[in-house]
Amino acid sequence: MADFQTPEFREYPAVPNVLVPDATAHLSPFVAKPNHQEQLGFPGELVDNWEEKAVDKMGDLLSKYRGLRVYLDSCVKCGSCTDKCHYFQGTSDPKNMPVARQDLLRSVYRRYFTFAGKYFPKLVGARDMTREVLDEWYSYFHQCSQCRRCSVFCPYGIDTAEISMAAREIMDHVGLGQKYCNEILGKLQTVGNNLGLPGPALAATLEEYGEEIEDDTGLPVKLPLDIKGADILLITPSADFFAEPHIDGLMGYAKVFHEAGVSWTLSSHASEAANFSMFIGSYSNMKKVAERIRDAALELGVKRVMVGECGHAWRVAYSFWNTLTGIGAGADPNDEYAQKLQKQLDPSVPQPMHICEFTHDLIQKGKLRFDKSVNDERVVTFHDSCNVARASRMGDMPGGQFIIPREVIKACCNNFVDMDPETIQEKTYCCGGGGGLLTDDLMEIRVKGALPRMEALKDVADNRGVNTLAAICAICKAQFAKVLPYYDFPMHMLVSTHQLVGEALVMTGSEQEKELLGEDADEAPEAKAAEQD
Amino acid sequence: MSVLYALLFYVATVLLIAGVGFKIRQYWTTPAPLKIPTTPAPTTRGGVVFRMAREVLLFESLFKGNKWIWLFGYMFHIGLALVLVRHARYFMDVGPVLTFIQPFGIYGGMAMVAGLLGLWGRRIVVERIRYITNPSDHLILALLVGIGASGLMMKFVEHTDIVAVKIFFQNWMTLNFGALALPSDPVLMLHLLLVAVLMIIFPLSKLLHAPGVFFSPSRNQVDNPREKRHLAAWAAELDK
Numbered sequence A: 001m002a003d004f005q006t007p008e009f010r011e012y013p014a015v016p017n018v019l020v021p022d023a024t025a026h027l028s029p030f031v032a033k034p035n036h037q038e039q040l041g042f043p044g045e046l047v048d049n050w051e052e053k054a055v056d057k058m059g060d061l062l063s064k065y066r067g068l069r070v071y072l073d074s075c076v077k078c079g080s081c082t083d084k085c086h087y088f089q090g091t092s093d094p095k096n097m098p099v100a101r102q103d104l105l106r107s108v109y110r111r112y113f114t115f116a117g118k119y120f121p122k123l124v125g126a127r128d129m130t131r132e133v134l135d136e137w138y139s140y141f142h143q144c145s146q147c148r149r150c151s152v153f154c155p156y157g158i159d160t161a162e163i164s165m166a167a168r169e170i171m172d173h174v175g176l177g178q179k180y181c182n183e184i185l186g187k188l189q190t191v192g193n194n195l196g197l198p199g200p201a202l203a204a205t206l207e208e209y210g211e212e213i214e215d216d217t218g219l220p221v222k223l224p225l226d227i228k229g230a231d232i233l234l235i236t237p238s239a240d241f242f243a244e245p246h247i248d249g250l251m252g253y254a255k256v257f258h259e260a261g262v263s264w265t266l267s268s269h270a271s272e273a274a275n276f277s278m279f280i281g282s283y284s285n286m287k288k289v290a291e292r293i294r295d296a297a298l299e300l301g302v303k304r305v306m307v308g309e310c311g312h313a314w315r316v317a318y319s320f321w322n323t324l325t326g327i328g329a330g331a332d333p334n335d336e337y338a339q340k341l342q343k344q345l346d347p348s349v350p351q352p353m354h355i356c357e358f359t360h361d362l363i364q365k366g367k368l369r370f371d372k373s374v375n376d377e378r379v380v381t382f383h384d385s386c387n388v389a390r391a392s393r394m395g396d397m398p399g400g401q402f403i404i405p406r407e408v409i410k411a412c413c414n415n416f417v418d419m420d421p422e423t424i425q426e427k428t429y430c431c432g433g434g435g436g437l438l439t440d441d442l443m444e445i446r447v448k449g450a451l452p453r454m455e456a457l458k459d460v461a462d463n464r465g466v467n468t469l470a471a472i473c474a475i476c477k478a479q480f481a482k483v484l485p486y487y488d489f490p491m492h493m494l495v496s497t498h499q500l501v502g503e504a505l506v507m508t509g510s511e512q513e514k515e516l517l518g519e520d521a522d523e524a525p526e527a528k529a530a531e532q533d
Numbered sequence B: 001m002s003v004l005y006a007l008l009f010y011v012a013t014v015l016l017i018a019g020v021g022f023k024i025r026q027y028w029t030t031p032a033p034l035k036i037p038t039t040p041a042p043t044t045r046g047g048v049v050f051r052m053a054r055e056v057l058l059f060e061s062l063f064k065g066n067k068w069i070w071l072f073g074y075m076f077h078i079g080l081a082l083v084l085v086r087h088a089r090y091f092m093d094v095g096p097v098l099t100f101i102q103p104f105g106i107y108g109g110m111a112m113v114a115g116l117l118g119l120w121g122r123r124i125v126v127e128r129i130r131y132i133t134n135p136s137d138h139l140i141l142a143l144l145v146g147i148g149a150s151g152l153m154m155k156f157v158e159h160t161d162i163v164a165v166k167i168f169f170q171n172w173m174t175l176n177f178g179a180l181a182l183p184s185d186p187v188l189m190l191h192l193l194l195v196a197v198l199m200i201i202f203p204l205s206k207l208l209h210a211p212g213v214f215f216s217p218s219r220n221q222v223d224n225p226r227e228k229r230h231l232a233a234w235a236a237e238l239d240k
């Protein structure tokens, strides 16, 4: 299958790894081509005096991001984070220990920005900005999925994700970018989604899915595109339009919207929830990408903006959209930019809203009916996505992001089991493919990084009969679809959360409803009419 | 010698206050443009104060991360806090509270050294922590152990004339240069020297974690990005 070994399952629960220095030093992703770089406003290739430029950029970031400054100063090398990273657990490479990863950058920070590093570099492990250091950055800052697991266990909340983002931003600015992220961002900024799927093709695809639902339910369920005056604008990862099991999740949202009787639309201009600019730490690109959504919301005149199943996209939406684009509430009265949009959006509901919040709310109000028995052959477990778990929220209380998706799943399945508490909720393990690592040239680190999640899954599969893994993120789904077979799990055990919803939902007037009502329904006039069709 | 020490402490005090003041100002004035609390996070200011209090007083996250590091780290810090309070007697009149605290200060001193030795031991024995250790990390431990051990020695082995020390620092504080006289006791001299060194390196080293923790956006931000638009000045420019 590949020229590396899938890691063996360790004794469960895992014992600390013995270090294997440079175990994954050979891994680094393809470098961005000049045109990918230039589209995003970065130099096409490594600039001449890049050492100096890199240090300057670091200084610039230090003056703009308090977090970076505090994190670089505060680490006491206590070691609490050292065994917390899934990439470390899967590779045993010491540079994949979060603090060691930070030190790759901290050593340079100390050399150029601190008294101790300027005058006593050896003493404090300070290093000059050299080619060797740059290559090490390129390798190991692309072995971090920015999952923030390490930050949970750090006494100062030091977030290695922030350090990785800064490192990637510096590398982009000296002309050394990552192909996968930067190429995709180029497509997103020109066509409107990561796939480069143009509007007409999208429209045709959506129509097809509508027909599929109609065949199944007998109801004219539509997936509308570019409808002016719709109430809800749904922003969902473009993987929902073509990948499995993402599509089934998309059809689940469509059914929920239809059943709720709301008017909604997708946008061809903003047909992407993903915003990889976060992965490369680029504020300006992140804003530019998010502004497509703002523009679509203004253009279509919607009252609400909603987000489909995606982890980092939900982080950007929940935590950053208000800052970046004004999609949210509570802007200063003099803040014309944000007010323009916030006056249009419905202030009585959270903006933006996650699709799970929407579905959960309908369930709570008793507006959705489920036939749980259709999912009876499933024993379901749920994978908390890192960005949802540790960088966002759902509902109105802290931790709602753990409760709401589980409540939604339990409403449509009778058998739900959680994985080991050390591996879920705020301690959840990354799928192994987040943070811009979801590319074939990084397959080895993706498979190895999935180890802790796969171990926890194996535990419940063997001991509790779990046969279904529900995910809530486009990246997790794509990653698991590739990685499950390496660990001898069947690929079809993976489902979208709203796939479970869609399967169990009994829509008013649908074939499923008739079946459920059994013989009584046969006497209903619509049923007879349907039969004659 | 006494005058030299007095000068040393003036210099150390100025450097400590100026250095830490500079860093705090720097942290304070650097914007945090995005909302990045590690969630689940409190949704109110009060909640954040409570979270920070648990972090600073109980080392909550460290407890989640590693029980041994927590135990030794906690012993050291609690011990240090008690010792610092005990030492207040050199700088002010001893009231009932200080009198009450005195014996705890001694236990604190022992806990402090024991905790430090525990941390140091792990730094040497545990492979992962050894890997991330720089020479400076050993030196800071050595410095702190040196301070603790020399302090304990003066209590249990070689009593020094603490009344004379108190008078020295009272005069030092009131800038009374004529009457500066420290007992010429080598252990005391070492103790004070190491303390001065610690004060000087404080703002230049990882000891900055003490003010740093209060400025960590992953811990001190309120989780309310949907309710309120959070905007840094440099980021607001991009709206135009």
Ligand code: SF4
Binding pocket: A084, A085, A086, A087, A096, A097, A098, A101, A143, A144, A145, A146, A147, A148, A149, A150, A151, A159, A160, A161, A430
């Ligand atoms: S953010 Fe996640 S991937 Fe990156 S170092 Fe921390 S634990 Fe590892």
Ligand code: SF4
Binding pocket: A074, A075, A076, A077, A078, A079, A080, A081, A082, A098, A099, A153, A154, A155, A156, A157, A158
């Ligand atoms: S837990 Fe925090 S302070 Fe401790 S080594 Fe890791 S990053 Fe440094």
